[in-house]
Amino acid sequence: MGEASEAGQAAPSRAWRGVADLYHAVFTGLVLTLVSRRGTADAAEFVFRVFRRQQQERFVAGLAKLGLDHLPPAVAAAQYHYLSNWIGGVHVEYMYENDRKAWIRYPPPRWIWRGTAICGVPGEVSKAMLRGWHANNGVALGNLRLGFVCTKQSVDGQDGLEGYYYEADDVLEPDQRLQFARHLDAPLFDPAAAPALPVESWPKRRLEKAHRNYAMEYVRTAAPVVVQLFGPLDGGHLLHLTGKLIGMQSYDDLAPTLGATGRDAAGFAALLRALLAAQDDDAGLRETGGGYELRQIGWKLMDGVADAHPACVRVLQGLVEGLAAGCGRRIAVSLAGDHHAAPLVWTVR
Structure with missing residues (x-):
């Protein structure tokens, strides 16, 4: 009975993983199609709109869902990226510095640019992702002092995408909400100090389905954006x-x-x-x-x-x-x- 039950659960789990890989590839493929057929500017605009749309739809609600809405803004934003990406099967690291500064790092290999795809992604396209989501978290929280500083980009040949959320002393202007400081280096990641999902509310089966949904959501967001940007034909x-x-x-x-x-x-x-x-x-x-x-x-x-x-x-x-x-x-x-x-x-x- 136990073996039959495990086999029955394994079948949909395996299929979900297959679907996740398929839709993951579709989203990455869309970016590369736009880079190669429409050029860097159009691809960057597409990526910006996809990530801004996802940020507006998911960030604030996701903070509450993950139990992070009570944390200081910089810490909450960084922990959100850590946990939400972890659910999707993305390698990500989180490093707390203080209540007004917290790091995130996406080490190689980059999930979104799997395999050789990373060679076809211009730096401006990667920056568009940061402009679309990371630079807007303070706006979403109603805290215009919250910004993001990017210290590395994988597509530029650096050893990962990394940066930190920080709460400034003064209100940040729109062009200050995303900044670059390539001379800085993130602290080392300590898994023991990273946040974790409560096991009782995130059992294995729920995580497996969430992993599938994570990849599919990119295509759910991307398809309407492509049509709105470039027209139905x-x-x-x-x-x-x-x-x-x-x-x-x-x-x-x-x-x-x-x-x-x-x-x-x-x-x-x-x-x-x-x-x-x-x-x-x-x-x-x-x-x-x-x-x-x-x-x-x-x-x-x-x-x-x-x-x-x-x-x-x-x-x-x-x-x-x-x-x-x-x-x-x-x-x-x-x-x-x-x-x-x-x-x-x-x-x-």
């Missing part, structure tokens, strides 16, 4: 292209996590159903004349996103098409429907 094309490229590159890694083995249309239809289930989307599968049909009831990733244009689904369409190409050269996939108004209907042949 160009934005939809960029989403579709990125999704397809990532899907083609990811099939071999994803399939084992979903328990998929078939390399024909039937096998891919089963994989697609398993993928949708692993990302909490209901889909019925039936055999049709010469193929298979999956009716996906809604798209949970975009539930509640007020500005989710229909073109956002192009990233999912491209991802599925790319996975199909990775599964078998002659597998054809088509999509019909609008996730706002009707089921998404996938046809696999």
Whole structure:
């Protein structure tokens, strides 16, 4: 009984990890697509808007959820980054200096720029992330004396992304809320002195699902930003292209996590159903004349996103098409429907 229960829990956990890796790759891929197709300025604007949007939606509520809202502002901000990123599987360090100064450090390898991707990320794109989130935490808290000083950037060849939150004596002007001090070095990390999540409220299964959600949230935020910045046609094309490229590159890694083995249309239809289930989307599968049909009831990733244009689904369409190409050269996939108004209907042949 115990072994069967553990096996049953392991299956969704493995699938969640596969989905997390897939959506992680999609977000990193979007940044690289924009750098290579639109240039550094557009990529930086995209990253700024993604991180500012996430910061406005999650930071203040997250402080309360993590039990940090009673701490001094600089300490609370740094601990938030430490714990929230730790939940997502990101390597991060936290070093307390005093109640008005606390460090965070993202050591190599950088989660967001996995593997060789870091070679394609300009420094301005990394700075845009800091402008979008770190520089705005004081504003979100109603404390205009809270700022962030960046001392290192991995993409510039330094040994990590690091910096510290500090509470100044005077109100900081907008251009003072993010500063750079490359001559400084963070203190060494002491894991024993770092904050920890309460185990009783963060059991293993909750953490595993949160790890998946962390990666998926980047795409949930990014897809509408791409469409709003570049329009439904160009934005939809960029989403579709990125999704397809990532899907083609990811099939071999994803399939084992979903328990998929078939390399024909039937096998891919089963994989697609398993993928949708692993990302909490209901889909019925039936055999049709010469193929298979999956009716996906809604798209949970975009539930509640007020500005989710229909073109956002192009990233999912491209991802599925790319996975199909990775599964078998002659597998054809088509999509019909609008996730706002009707089921998404996938046809696999």
